[in-house]
Amino acid sequence: MNTLHGYPSLAVPAQRGLTLVELMVALVLSLVLAAGMIQLFVGTKQTYRFYDALSRIQENGRFALDSMANDIRMAGYSPPTIPSPPNALATNGTDANGNDDITVRWIDNGNQSRVYSVAARTAGGAVPTCVNAGTSLRLDRNNGGAQELIEGVEAMQIRYGVCGDANGDGIIDGPTTYVPAATVTAANNWDQVCSVRIDLLMVSLEDRVVSQPQAIFFPPYTNNAWPVNDRCLRQAFSTTVAIRNRMP
Numbered sequence: 001m002n003t004l005h006g007y008p009s010l011a012v013p014a015q016r017g018l019t020l021v022e023l024m025v026a027l028v029l030s031l032v033l034a035a036g037m038i039q040l041f042v043g044t045k046q047t048y049r050f051y052d053a054l055s056r057i058q059e060n061g062r063f064a065l066d067s068m069a070n071d072i073r074m075a076g077y078s079p080p081t082i083p084s085p086p087n088a089l090a091t092n093g094t095d096a097n098g099n100d101d102i103t104v105r106w107i108d109n110g111n112q113s114r115v116y117s118v119a120a121r122t123a124g125g126a127v128p129t130c131v132n133a134g135t136s137l138r139l140d141r142n143n144g145g146a147q148e149l150i151e152g153v154e155a156m157q158i159r160y161g162v163c164g165d166a167n168g169d170g171i172i173d174g175p176t177t178y179v180p181a182a183t184v185t186a187a188n189n190w191d192q193v194c195s196v197r198i199d200l201l202m203v204s205l206e207d208r209v210v211s212q213p214q215a216i217f218f219p220p221y222t223n224n225a226w227p228v229n230d231r232c233l234r235q236a237f238s239t240t241v242a243i244r245n246r247m248p
Contacts, residue, residue, distance in 0.1 A: 053204035053233045057152065061202045061237040064137050064150040069241045071104050071114045072196050076245045078107035084245070085111060089193055091158070091181040092117075097135075100158040100181065102196070115140040118156045122148045128205035130232035137200075154234070155201040155226075157219055160184050163194035163246060174247070194246040197238065201226065204233040 018026075076088035090103040101117035121128075121136045128134065128151075137153040138146040161175025162184065178197045184190055199219040208231045216226040220236040228234070 049206065050209055050233065053206060053209045054235070057202045057204060057233060057235050060150045060152055061200055061235065064153065064200055064202075065198060065237055065239045067139070067149065068102075068116055068198055069239060071116075072102070072198075072241045073244050074106040074108070074112070075104045075243050076106060082107055087190070089160075089190055089196075089243075093181065097155075099135075099156050101156075102158050111142075113140075113142055115146070116149075116156075117146065118153055119146065121151060128152075130203060130205055130207045130230065132230065132232060133203045133205045152203050152205055153200055154203040155199075155218060157199040159197040159199075160193045161195035161197065161240075162187075162189045162192045164189075164192055192246070193243065195240055195242045197240045200237045202235050202237060207232050209233040 076084045078084045085105045085107055087103075088105050090105075092101050092103075094100055095118075097118075099118040101115065104114045104116075106112050117138050117140075118135050119138050121134055132154050133152050135153060136148045137150040137156065139149040140146040159178035159180060160183075161178050163172050163174055165171065166173050166176075175195055178195075184193060201216070201218045210231050210233055213228040213231060214234055216228055216234050216236065217224055218226040218236050220238055226234075
């Protein structure tokens with residue numbers, strides 16, 4: 001007679017659901033992962049905005065200085081047979097916002113003039129979210145009307161170096177100090193200006209680029225603290241341009 005032996009089943013009972021504790025642990029882990037992903041995304045985006053604004057500021061600042069320097073070097077130039085133009089350098093003074101302007105004249109295939117100034121941006125362009133980015137560097141070529149050259153120029157200061165024989169030895173000396181246009185006008189020294197110092201303060205078009213307001217000194221080689229009450233990115237640029245026809 002055969003005997004049948006019973007063995008316990010090895011089949012795993014089917015899972016019918018999750019406990020409340022398991023659901024809560026899964027939700028917490030999901031929230032932690034989602035928060036990490038969001039923080040990573042926000043941080044990466046903010047870093048991109050900062051470096052994008054910085055690269056634009058540096059590109060615009062260098063282009064503005066190069067453009068102005070190329071024209072200022074030509075001040076007073078004329079062919080050998082033609083007298084130099086009068087008022088090779090001039091200015092309308094400082095505007096209500098403390099910005100200087102400069103007019104440069106020379107003769108090359110006719111009378112040439114360039115006027116650089118800072119004024120409100122041209123209507124119709126992109127509206128900046130940075131309130132203080134509402135002005136730009138403007139250029140008027142040969143009295144054809146001022147056109148926007150570079151955006152995001154918050155301030156411009158121009159100082160002039162006067163050459164002369166300070167010690168009476170018969171040798172023309174280079175400038176030792178740089179003075180505002182009003183000082184040059186008062187001394188009637190425009191014909192002796194041999195170099196020009198340009199200071200620009202560039203600002204990003206977007207606000208909330210930096211985490212807190214910057215500490216800015218403008219001009220950058222002074223202790224003049226520039227008032228900042230926003231989180232726009234700023235950088236100051238400076239250059240000194242020698243006038244080729246007047247250097248000793």
